[in-house]
Amino acid sequence: MNYTVLITPESKDLIQQHLELGYPNEACGFLLGEDHGESRTIQEVIAVPNVQKGDQKRRFAIAPLDYIQAERIALEKGLQLLGIYHSHPNHPALPSIHDLQQALPFFSYFIWSVQDRHATKLTSWRLNEQLQEFEEEKILVLTYSI
Amino acid sequence: MAQIIIPTPLRKFTNNQAKIDSNKNTVQAAIEDLAKQYPNFQKHLLDEAGQIHPFIKIFVGEDDILDLDKEQTTLENNTIVSIIPAIAGGSYNYYNLLK
Numbered sequence: 001m002n003y004t005v006l007i008t009p010e011s012k013d014l015i016q017q018h019l020e021l022g023y024p025n026e027a028c029g030f031l032l033g034e035d036h037g038e039s040r041t042i043q044e045v046i047a048v049p050n051v052q053k054g055d056q057k058r059r060f061a062i063a064p065l066d067y068i069q070a071e072r073i074a075l076e077k078g079l080q081l082l083g084i085y086h087s088h089p090n091h092p093a094l095p096s097i098h099d100l101q102q103a104l105p106f107f108s109y110f111i112w113s114v115q116d117r118h119a120t121k122l123t124s125w126r127l128n129e130q131l132q133e134f135e136e137e138k139i140l141v142l143t144y145s146i
Numbered sequence: 147m148a149q150i151i152i153p154t155p156l157r158k159f160t161n162n163q164a165k166i167d168s169n170k171n172t173v174q175a176a177i178e179d180l181a182k183q184y185p186n187f188q189k190h191l192l193d194e195a196g197q198i199h200p201f202i203k204i205f206v207g208e209d210d211i212l213d214l215d216k217e218q219t220t221l222e223n224n225t226i227v228s229i230i231p232a233i234a235g236g237s238y239n240y241y242n243l244l245k
Contacts, residue, residue, distance in 0.1 A: 026237060052234065062233035064203045064210065071154065081154040088237035098236035102201065104155035109235075 003137040005108055005124050007042040008146055015112065016119045018047045019087040023117040025056035028086040030070040031108060032079040040082055040108065043146050046070050059098070060086050083108030083124075090115060093123040095134050103127050108137060148221040150176060151228045159187035168227070173204055174217035176227060191229070203230040 011031075019027045029047040033040055048070070052061040062084070074081045084107060088094075093113040095103075103109060105127055112122045124137040147167045152160050160166060161184075170176040177198060181188035193199050197217075204211045205228040211219045221227065 026235075028233075028235075057237075059236040060234060064205060064228075064230040065208065067153070067230050067233060068205065068208075068228055071151070074154070084233055084235075086235055091237040096236050097239045098234070102232060102234045104153075104231050105158060106155040 001129065001135065002038065003108075003126055003135070004039040004140060005042060005137050006039060006140050006142055008142050008144075010145055011042050011045045012122075012141055014045050014047070015085050015110065018045075019085075019112050019114050020117050020119055022050070022087060022089075023114050024089045026050055026052070026058070026060040026087050026089060028060045028062055028084065030081060031083040031085055031110065032070070032074050032077065033082050035080055035082060041142075041146070042082060042108075043079060044077065045085065046073060057089055058091075082106075083110065085110035085112065087112050087114045087119075093121040095125050099125075100134060103134065105131055109134070110139075147223060148176060148225040148227055150180060151226060153229055153231050155231065156187065156190055156229070159190065160184050168221065171221055172217065173206065173211055173219045173221065173227065174198070176221060177204070177217075177229075190231075201232045203232065204228070205230060 028050050029045055031042045032044040033042040048066040050056050050060045051063045052059040093111045109125045113120045124139050125134040126137055128135050150166045150168055168176040170179050177191055181191045206219055
């Protein structure tokens with residue numbers, strides 16, 4: 001399946017700012033928007049704390065109550081919870097085995113490499129139909145706001 | 147009736163239902179019943195031993211069942227049960243994307 005993720009420029013900028021501020025630790029948050037089947041549009045993002053105990057430079061975790069809150073906000077705004085974003089400080093924008101093990105169906109996983117506090121390459125990944133492998137999604141930045 | 151909230155990424159296993167009513171009296175019974183109703187959901191809810199999957203958190207209201215009576219936490223009328231997938235990852239140990 002060839003999936004495409006559209007994102008508003010504001011949402012992309014907010015993610016970038018959050019991930020650069022979080023450097024050298026991994027930072028993370030939620031992606032909200034509308035799903036259209038083979039394409040989806042990210043319209044809002046929610047930044048949340050990385051609550052991973054231990055090495056936050058190489059791991060992230062999101063608190064269950066932040067997850068519940070994100071679902072509520074999506075519902076209130078008439079949007080869907082579409083995925084997660086997180087940074088890979090000083091590492092490539094590729095999913096790790098740990099990312100794969102924890103991945104959920106349907107969600108888009110944005111991974112943004114951050115090198116020396118500068119966000120460089122952004123990629124997006126989704127589990128395939130068999131829920132065994134990641135497939136890369138195409139990201140298109142809208143030239144207008146929604 | 148308690149109400150079970152299904153997380154967005156797992157709704158494909160419940161015919162896209164976000165909320166499902168349950169007349170069971172405990173969390174364990176409600177989750178087992180859910181797995182029975184939606185067999186494709188089972189592997190995301192229960193491990194091979196039939197216990198609640200370690201990648202899933204169950205909250206009753208705002209409380210983790212691990213801080214209550216765990217799987218035997220009782221459900222009352224209008225109790226809201228949230229199934230919460232573990233959200234985590236990391237930036238090392240890359241797997242082979244080219245296979």
